[in-house]
Amino acid sequence: MGNVGNRKICVVKDDPFLRLECVSLLEEAGLPVAGFASPERALAFFDRHAEDICLVVAELSYPNELTGLQLAQQVAAKWPWINVVAVSESRPDSQISENVIVMTKPWLPTELLAHAFRASRGEG
Known part of the structure:
Protein backbone atom coordinates (compact mmCIF):
# COMPACT_ATOMS: atom_id res chain seq x y z
CA MET A 1 0.00 0.00 0.00
CA GLY A 2 1.15 3.55 -0.75
CA ASN A 3 1.81 6.31 1.74
CA VAL A 4 -1.53 7.03 3.42
CA GLY A 5 -1.04 10.81 3.21
CA ASN A 6 -0.70 10.70 -0.59
CA ARG A 7 -3.47 8.24 -1.35
CA LYS A 8 -6.32 9.38 -3.59
CA ILE A 9 -10.00 9.79 -3.02
CA CYS A 10 -12.01 8.58 -6.02
CA VAL A 11 -15.38 10.14 -6.80
CA VAL A 12 -17.70 8.04 -8.97
CA LYS A 13 -20.74 9.97 -10.22
CA ASP A 14 -22.48 9.95 -13.59
CA ASP A 15 -23.68 13.55 -13.32
CA PRO A 16 -20.71 15.68 -14.46
CA PHE A 17 -21.79 18.72 -12.43
CA LEU A 18 -22.19 16.77 -9.17
CA ARG A 19 -18.92 14.94 -9.83
CA LEU A 20 -17.11 18.25 -10.37
CA GLU A 21 -18.71 19.68 -7.23
CA CYS A 22 -17.45 16.77 -5.10
CA VAL A 23 -14.00 16.76 -6.71
CA SER A 24 -13.66 20.54 -6.25
CA LEU A 25 -14.74 20.36 -2.60
CA LEU A 26 -12.12 17.71 -1.84
CA GLU A 27 -9.37 19.39 -3.89
CA GLU A 28 -9.99 22.74 -2.17
CA ALA A 29 -9.45 20.92 1.13
CA GLY A 30 -6.02 19.85 -0.14
CA LEU A 31 -6.89 16.21 -0.81
CA PRO A 32 -5.72 14.31 -3.92
CA VAL A 33 -8.79 13.34 -5.96
CA ALA A 34 -9.70 11.49 -9.16
CA GLY A 35 -13.18 11.62 -10.72
CA PHE A 36 -14.90 8.92 -12.76
CA ALA A 37 -18.13 8.98 -14.79
CA SER A 38 -18.90 5.27 -14.35
CA PRO A 39 -18.24 2.38 -11.96
CA GLU A 40 -16.64 0.46 -14.83
CA ARG A 41 -14.04 3.19 -15.44
CA ALA A 42 -13.38 3.47 -11.73
CA LEU A 43 -12.84 -0.29 -11.37
CA ALA A 44 -10.38 -0.28 -14.27
CA PHE A 45 -8.41 2.43 -12.43
CA PHE A 46 -8.66 0.56 -9.11
CA ASP A 47 -7.25 -2.59 -10.73
CA ARG A 48 -4.09 -0.66 -11.61
CA HIS A 49 -3.83 1.73 -8.65
CA ALA A 50 -5.69 0.24 -5.66
CA GLU A 51 -2.68 0.67 -3.37
CA ASP A 52 -2.88 4.43 -4.03
CA ILE A 53 -6.55 4.81 -3.01
CA CYS A 54 -7.90 5.48 0.49
CA LEU A 55 -11.56 6.31 -0.23
CA VAL A 56 -14.22 5.84 -2.89
CA VAL A 57 -17.29 8.10 -2.95
CA ALA A 58 -20.07 6.66 -5.13
CA GLU A 59 -23.81 6.81 -5.69
CA LEU A 60 -25.57 3.60 -4.61
CA SER A 61 -28.11 3.77 -7.42
CA TYR A 62 -26.46 4.05 -10.80
CA PRO A 63 -27.96 3.88 -14.30
CA ASN A 64 -25.19 1.58 -15.61
CA GLU A 65 -24.92 -2.19 -15.80
CA LEU A 66 -22.71 -2.08 -12.72
CA THR A 67 -24.55 -0.35 -9.87
CA GLY A 68 -23.01 1.69 -7.10
CA LEU A 69 -24.00 -1.04 -4.65
CA GLN A 70 -22.11 -3.63 -6.70
CA LEU A 71 -19.14 -1.26 -6.92
CA ALA A 72 -19.12 -0.82 -3.14
CA GLN A 73 -19.35 -4.59 -2.62
CA GLN A 74 -16.52 -5.29 -5.07
CA VAL A 75 -14.24 -2.67 -3.53
CA ALA A 76 -14.95 -4.00 -0.03
CA ALA A 77 -14.21 -7.59 -1.07
CA LYS A 78 -11.19 -6.98 -3.28
CA TRP A 79 -9.50 -4.05 -1.51
CA PRO A 80 -10.55 -4.10 2.17
CA TRP A 81 -8.27 -1.17 3.08
CA ILE A 82 -10.23 1.16 0.79
CA GLU A 89 -31.60 8.62 -1.17
CA SER A 90 -32.27 6.19 1.69
CA ARG A 91 -30.45 3.69 3.89
CA PRO A 92 -30.16 0.15 2.49
CA ASP A 93 -31.97 -2.63 4.35
CA SER A 94 -28.73 -4.24 5.49
CA GLN A 95 -25.13 -3.20 6.04
CA ILE A 96 -23.14 -3.51 2.81
CA SER A 97 -19.76 -4.08 4.42
CA GLU A 98 -17.78 -2.97 7.44
CA ASN A 99 -15.77 -0.43 5.42
CA VAL A 100 -18.82 1.05 3.61
CA ILE A 101 -20.51 4.09 5.13
CA VAL A 102 -23.88 5.16 3.73
CA MET A 103 -24.39 8.91 3.54
CA THR A 104 -28.02 9.82 2.84
CA LYS A 105 -29.09 12.80 0.77
CA PRO A 106 -29.11 15.64 1.39
CA TRP A 107 -25.62 15.52 2.85
CA LEU A 108 -23.48 18.36 4.08
CA PRO A 109 -20.05 19.14 2.61
CA THR A 110 -18.58 18.92 6.11
CA GLU A 111 -19.87 15.34 6.39
CA LEU A 112 -18.05 14.27 3.23
CA LEU A 113 -14.90 16.14 4.29
CA ALA A 114 -14.91 14.42 7.69
CA HIS A 115 -15.02 10.97 6.03
CA ALA A 116 -12.35 12.02 3.53
CA PHE A 117 -9.93 13.31 6.18
CA ARG A 118 -10.40 10.18 8.32
CA ALA A 119 -9.68 7.95 5.33
CA SER A 120 -6.68 10.04 4.25
CA ARG A 121 -5.19 9.57 7.74
CA GLY A 122 -5.82 5.82 7.57
CA GLU A 123 -8.49 5.93 10.27
CA GLY A 124 -11.21 4.21 8.28
Whole structure:
Protein backbone atom coordinates (compact mmCIF):
# COMPACT_ATOMS: atom_id res chain seq x y z
CA MET A 1 0.00 0.00 0.00
CA GLY A 2 1.15 3.55 -0.75
CA ASN A 3 1.81 6.31 1.74
CA VAL A 4 -1.53 7.03 3.42
CA GLY A 5 -1.04 10.81 3.21
CA ASN A 6 -0.70 10.70 -0.59
CA ARG A 7 -3.47 8.24 -1.35
CA LYS A 8 -6.32 9.38 -3.59
CA ILE A 9 -10.00 9.79 -3.02
CA CYS A 10 -12.01 8.58 -6.02
CA VAL A 11 -15.38 10.14 -6.80
CA VAL A 12 -17.70 8.04 -8.97
CA LYS A 13 -20.74 9.97 -10.22
CA ASP A 14 -22.48 9.95 -13.59
CA ASP A 15 -23.68 13.55 -13.32
CA PRO A 16 -20.71 15.68 -14.46
CA PHE A 17 -21.79 18.72 -12.43
CA LEU A 18 -22.19 16.77 -9.17
CA ARG A 19 -18.92 14.94 -9.83
CA LEU A 20 -17.11 18.25 -10.37
CA GLU A 21 -18.71 19.68 -7.23
CA CYS A 22 -17.45 16.77 -5.10
CA VAL A 23 -14.00 16.76 -6.71
CA SER A 24 -13.66 20.54 -6.25
CA LEU A 25 -14.74 20.36 -2.60
CA LEU A 26 -12.12 17.71 -1.84
CA GLU A 27 -9.37 19.39 -3.89
CA GLU A 28 -9.99 22.74 -2.17
CA ALA A 29 -9.45 20.92 1.13
CA GLY A 30 -6.02 19.85 -0.14
CA LEU A 31 -6.89 16.21 -0.81
CA PRO A 32 -5.72 14.31 -3.92
CA VAL A 33 -8.79 13.34 -5.96
CA ALA A 34 -9.70 11.49 -9.16
CA GLY A 35 -13.18 11.62 -10.72
CA PHE A 36 -14.90 8.92 -12.76
CA ALA A 37 -18.13 8.98 -14.79
CA SER A 38 -18.90 5.27 -14.35
CA PRO A 39 -18.24 2.38 -11.96
CA GLU A 40 -16.64 0.46 -14.83
CA ARG A 41 -14.04 3.19 -15.44
CA ALA A 42 -13.38 3.47 -11.73
CA LEU A 43 -12.84 -0.29 -11.37
CA ALA A 44 -10.38 -0.28 -14.27
CA PHE A 45 -8.41 2.43 -12.43
CA PHE A 46 -8.66 0.56 -9.11
CA ASP A 47 -7.25 -2.59 -10.73
CA ARG A 48 -4.09 -0.66 -11.61
CA HIS A 49 -3.83 1.73 -8.65
CA ALA A 50 -5.69 0.24 -5.66
CA GLU A 51 -2.68 0.67 -3.37
CA ASP A 52 -2.88 4.43 -4.03
CA ILE A 53 -6.55 4.81 -3.01
CA CYS A 54 -7.90 5.48 0.49
CA LEU A 55 -11.56 6.31 -0.23
CA VAL A 56 -14.22 5.84 -2.89
CA VAL A 57 -17.29 8.10 -2.95
CA ALA A 58 -20.07 6.66 -5.13
CA GLU A 59 -23.81 6.81 -5.69
CA LEU A 60 -25.57 3.60 -4.61
CA SER A 61 -28.11 3.77 -7.42
CA TYR A 62 -26.46 4.05 -10.80
CA PRO A 63 -27.96 3.88 -14.30
CA ASN A 64 -25.19 1.58 -15.61
CA GLU A 65 -24.92 -2.19 -15.80
CA LEU A 66 -22.71 -2.08 -12.72
CA THR A 67 -24.55 -0.35 -9.87
CA GLY A 68 -23.01 1.69 -7.10
CA LEU A 69 -24.00 -1.04 -4.65
CA GLN A 70 -22.11 -3.63 -6.70
CA LEU A 71 -19.14 -1.26 -6.92
CA ALA A 72 -19.12 -0.82 -3.14
CA GLN A 73 -19.35 -4.59 -2.62
CA GLN A 74 -16.52 -5.29 -5.07
CA VAL A 75 -14.24 -2.67 -3.53
CA ALA A 76 -14.95 -4.00 -0.03
CA ALA A 77 -14.21 -7.59 -1.07
CA LYS A 78 -11.19 -6.98 -3.28
CA TRP A 79 -9.50 -4.05 -1.51
CA PRO A 80 -10.55 -4.10 2.17
CA TRP A 81 -8.27 -1.17 3.08
CA ILE A 82 -10.23 1.16 0.79
CA ASN A 83 -13.09 2.88 2.58
CA VAL A 84 -16.30 3.60 0.69
CA VAL A 85 -18.83 6.37 1.19
CA ALA A 86 -22.00 5.31 -0.61
CA VAL A 87 -24.40 8.17 -1.30
CA SER A 88 -28.08 7.22 -1.36
CA GLU A 89 -31.60 8.62 -1.17
CA SER A 90 -32.27 6.19 1.69
CA ARG A 91 -30.45 3.69 3.89
CA PRO A 92 -30.16 0.15 2.49
CA ASP A 93 -31.97 -2.63 4.35
CA SER A 94 -28.73 -4.24 5.49
CA GLN A 95 -25.13 -3.20 6.04
CA ILE A 96 -23.14 -3.51 2.81
CA SER A 97 -19.76 -4.08 4.42
CA GLU A 98 -17.78 -2.97 7.44
CA ASN A 99 -15.77 -0.43 5.42
CA VAL A 100 -18.82 1.05 3.61
CA ILE A 101 -20.51 4.09 5.13
CA VAL A 102 -23.88 5.16 3.73
CA MET A 103 -24.39 8.91 3.54
CA THR A 104 -28.02 9.82 2.84
CA LYS A 105 -29.09 12.80 0.77
CA PRO A 106 -29.11 15.64 1.39
CA TRP A 107 -25.62 15.52 2.85
CA LEU A 108 -23.48 18.36 4.08
CA PRO A 109 -20.05 19.14 2.61
CA THR A 110 -18.58 18.92 6.11
CA GLU A 111 -19.87 15.34 6.39
CA LEU A 112 -18.05 14.27 3.23
CA LEU A 113 -14.90 16.14 4.29
CA ALA A 114 -14.91 14.42 7.69
CA HIS A 115 -15.02 10.97 6.03
CA ALA A 116 -12.35 12.02 3.53
CA PHE A 117 -9.93 13.31 6.18
CA ARG A 118 -10.40 10.18 8.32
CA ALA A 119 -9.68 7.95 5.33
CA SER A 120 -6.68 10.04 4.25
CA ARG A 121 -5.19 9.57 7.74
CA GLY A 122 -5.82 5.82 7.57
CA GLU A 123 -8.49 5.93 10.27
CA GLY A 124 -11.21 4.21 8.28
